[in-house]
Amino acid sequence: MTTTLALEAGYWSSLGRGVGAILCYAVLGLALMLLGFYAVDITTPGSLRQMVAEGRPNAVLVSASGMVSMAFIVVLAIYSQSGKLSEGLIAALTFGLVGIVAQVISVRIVEWVIGIDIGALLRDPNYTSAAAMVAAAHVSLGLVVAVAIL
Template identity: 30%
Template sequence: MIEDILQESGAALAYGVVGIGLMALGYLVVELTTPGSLGRQIWTDRNRGAALILAAKLLGVGAIVTTAIAASEDDLAAGVLSTVVYGVLGILLTLVAFYLLDLLTPGRLGATVVDAAELHPSCWVVAATDLGTAAIVAAAIS
């Protein structure tokens, strides 16, 4: 029993580190696709658009990681590797979806979602695109 607890704790730690790392990568993607400092915009300027975009990205990455963990077999190394691969793939696909949406809409989408004094409607579209893309990746995993 104690051996099982230690083994499962190690697995939880490994998956937790991977999940946090992938969410950090998701944060960096939002930072790169929006002008200015994301941290300053959210925590200092209280920019709701930037916060909504980041929240959707983090929820999407979390859903992909959770699905990858749930679908993994008993082999911890293979499970962690597949979680990393699916997580990075999901982040890349949300990035592609963002740039495709940017091509289809007027102006610079990254600037539009963070420059508005009020929450711009495009923020909801970007958030839905992120969550929808993450749901597609998560469904493909299981």
């Protein structure tokens, strides 16, 4: 008795397109998250990258929350395009760039309104509750921008 595995016509082509889409979105998502990190780094006093490398807990928390925020935006931009790769990539890029700008400006406004000295906060070798406030601002804004995409 022989068992034959039958695949639908076009299966391998469809699988290849799916793998290609995953790779394209992964590269775009990584680029946007890195760009978002550098946007936050450039707009904060001192080198955020260096503070993260040194293990400063507030810098790590704020950076991580910025990355999560950007991931929300990219994921919803991808989801909203219903499988259309070129439109999805353009939307993810556009919404990601707008999200970066909105995130940086809004977080700086929150810091100013609350009276947080972000430079001192990020350099502090000890965790402070103000870092949680800044991290929450990053994540909250990321969710707002992400849902606005839908």
